[in-house]
Amino acid sequence: MQQLLVRVGRQLVLVPIVALASYFLMASLPLTTEDDSKRQVSPELAASYRRDLGIGEPLGFLRPWQKLFRGERLGTSAQGVTGDELLLKLSGSVGVGMVALGLALVWALSFALFRSRWRRGRLAVLGDALPAVAFGTPVFIPALLLAPTVVERGYLLPELTSALVTSVWPGIFLGTLLADALETELARDYVRTAASKGLAPGVVLRRHVLPNVLPALLDAIGPMATSLLAGSFAAERVLGLPYFGQLYVLAVLQKQVAVVVVATTVFASVLVFVGLVVEAVRLLVDPRAREARA
Amino acid sequence: MSRIPARAWVGLLLLGGLGALSLLMGRLFPEVLASSCPLGSDLTRPDRTVCELAFGGLWISLAIGLAAGGLSTGLGLGVAAVARLAGGALERWVMRLADSFFALPDVLVVMVLQLAGQSLVDAGGGAGLGPFGLMVVSLALVGWAGPARMFRNRLSTLEGQEFVAASRALGGSRFHVLRVHLWPALLPFVLAVFLSRLPAAILAESTVSFFGIARMEPMSLGRYLGTSYAALIYEGGPRIVIPAWTLLVLLVLGASLSSQALGTGVRKG
Numbered sequence: 001m002q003q004l005l006v007r008v009g010r011q012l013v014l015v016p017i018v019a020l021a022s023y024f025l026m027a028s029l030p031l032t033t034e035d036d037s038k039r040q041v042s043p044e045l046a047a048s049y050r051r052d053l054g055i056g057e058p059l060g061f062l063r064p065w066q067k068l069f070r071g072e073r074l075g076t077s078a079q080g081v082t083g084d085e086l087l088l089k090l091s092g093s094v095g096v097g098m099v100a101l102g103l104a105l106v107w108a109l110s111f112a113l114f115r116s117r118w119r120r121g122r123l124a125v126l127g128d129a130l131p132a133v134a135f136g137t138p139v140f141i142p143a144l145l146l147a148p149t150v151v152e153r154g155y156l157l158p159e160l161t162s163a164l165v166t167s168v169w170p171g172i173f174l175g176t177l178l179a180d181a182l183e184t185e186l187a188r189d190y191v192r193t194a195a196s197k198g199l200a201p202g203v204v205l206r207r208h209v210l211p212n213v214l215p216a217l218l219d220a221i222g223p224m225a226t227s228l229l230a231g232s233f234a235a236e237r238v239l240g241l242p243y244f245g246q247l248y249v250l251a252v253l254q255k256q257v258a259v260v261v262v263a264t265t266v267f268a269s270v271l272v273f274v275g276l277v278v279e280a281v282r283l284l285v286d287p288r289a290r291e292a293r294a
Numbered sequence: 295m296s297r298i299p300a301r302a303w304v305g306l307l308l309l310g311g312l313g314a315l316s317l318l319m320g321r322l323f324p325e326v327l328a329s330s331c332p333l334g335s336d337l338t339r340p341d342r343t344v345c346e347l348a349f350g351g352l353w354i355s356l357a358i359g360l361a362a363g364g365l366s367t368g369l370g371l372g373v374a375a376v377a378r379l380a381g382g383a384l385e386r387w388v389m390r391l392a393d394s395f396f397a398l399p400d401v402l403v404v405m406v407l408q409l410a411g412q413s414l415v416d417a418g419g420g421a422g423l424g425p426f427g428l429m430v431v432s433l434a435l436v437g438w439a440g441p442a443r444m445f446r447n448r449l450s451t452l453e454g455q456e457f458v459a460a461s462r463a464l465g466g467s468r469f470h471v472l473r474v475h476l477w478p479a480l481l482p483f484v485l486a487v488f489l490s491r492l493p494a495a496i497l498a499e500s501t502v503s504f505f506g507i508a509r510m511e512p513m514s515l516g517r518y519l520g521t522s523y524a525a526l527i528y529e530g531g532p533r534i535v536i537p538a539w540t541l542l543v544l545l546v547l548g549a550s551l552s553s554q555a556l557g558t559g560v561r562k563g
Contacts, residue, residue, distance in 0.1 A: 010390075014394055022406065025406065028410075029409070030413055030414055030416075030417035132547040133547070135493065135550060136543035136544075136546030136547055138501050138504070138516070138542070140504050141519070141538075141542075144519065230399040230402060233402075233505075234505075249405070249505050252409050252505075253505070253506065253507060255409065260406060268398070
């Protein structure tokens with residue numbers, strides 16, 4: 001139990017660390033207002049940055065969060081965001097991410113089955129080439145190719161397209177892991193023993209092999225959640241979806257420093273939450289994890 | 295050192311070929327592409343053909359990938375070596391720090407670092423770093439944690455081998471063991487890790503540049519696609535997207551093939 005609490009504590013401590021690191025990075029930005037600089041910001045804007053971040057005030061690093069919880073707008077009035085708007089945008093991105101996760105699992109299963117079926121045939125080379133093509137394709141490229149067709153149609157089509165293009169690489173990545181883990185487990189003695197005792201292949205797979213494959217898949221969920229959310233940034237930008245990714249990119253482009261601090265911390269919190277859920281699921285499905293805790 | 299697998303050669307040849315092609319077509323003889331490109335000119339840069347922009351972008355993307363991959367591998371190696379040499383609590387804390395870095399999404403942190411770096415450069419600081427240097431440093435600062443973790447684990451495994459124990463028993467210092475015994479055994483793995491960082495750096499740079507956050511000039515593949523964004527939407531753009539996409543895929547394919555083959559070969563060897 002104590003070990004579990006230590007692990008949870010280690011995950012949770014990441015959130016204030018990210019909050020402080022992003023705050024102090026933003027607070028230390030040199031904002032040039034001198035004439036000799038090529039890219040200066042106006043003195044009013046520089047003052048607004050300082051106000052937003054509470055620079056020079058006692059406990060100034062809490063200023064963005066105070067504003068957020070009071071329902072005030074973060075950033076300059078025209079382009080800022082309130083806490084409610086932030087949550088709404090985050091829910092949009094998470095929704096797209098959840099659909100992408102479902103699609104990624106479909107890709108993963110299809111790819112794993114394809115790879116195990118064609119392992120020794122003439123199509124075996126596709127098992128290596130497909131991951132390279134998927135990995136070598138940044139999310140924005142398929143989004144760019146599909147954008148002209150879907151952007152103007154609406155009716156959730158841009159959201160579905162965003163989920164589709166975001167899911168490809170994580171799906172193939174997960175499929176590769178799944179195929180490798182399946183191959184390793186299927187070659188083990190206990191599978192032969194179970195089959196020789198007359199169990200049907202499906203039953204062997206479901207009852208004996210899959211419980212041993214699940215921990216490998218759970219290990220991949222963390223990086224996959226990161227790539228799903230980060231991938232949705234690019235898709236949202238290209239497909240014009242007004243969600244969290246779009247908000248983040250615009251905040252960086254427009255130097256909305258307080259929004260960047262809060263959004264970065266919120267993003268880290270989502271990842272920490274995913275990490276904690278994965279830990280909990282691992283405890284539920286993997287007896288070895290429970291034994292390790294004990 | 296074990297024999298280099300054939301797949302690694304294929305990957306390295308593909309990378310080398312793309313590098314040579316981008317140097318010849320993108321840098322040395324761009325006029326050949328200007329006069330013979332079947333894909334026509336770019337809508338946002340009518341003075342340049344799509345082929346010129348794609349091969350020019352490939353050269354920049356490759357250079358960023360090599361520099362950032364090399365720097366992050368070097369940083370990771372340094373951190374892992376220091377952690378192993380120090381041992382104890384310092385090693386645990388350094389590795390925990392690496393884990394927390396590892397958990398952060400590359401693209402997001404690179405965007406924030408670009409914002410900070412550009413403000414620094416605009417204010418006359420930045421130690422003379424241009425957009426290229428700024429991108430390389432940002433990618434290296436984000437990318438050191440993965441290599442550090444891998445090198446530390448590899449060093450830990452190698453240190454358990456008999457020849458290392460024998461060297462220690464004969465009075466070899468930790469630094470001597472690291473330099474004479476561990477480093478030669480680690481070298482192929484270093485190359486594999488460097489090659490695995492290459493596509494990650496290229497893709498992260500492409501995405502950040504596509505958003506218009508980096509001010510890369512001449513343009514990388516990502517920035518080229520980002521600047522053509524509006525034209526692509528209105529024109530329906532496969533003509534503009536596909537050459538850059540193909541080059542990116544080939545680049546990543548070459549790096550992945552050689553990295554995986556070297557990594558597997560080394561584990562078997």
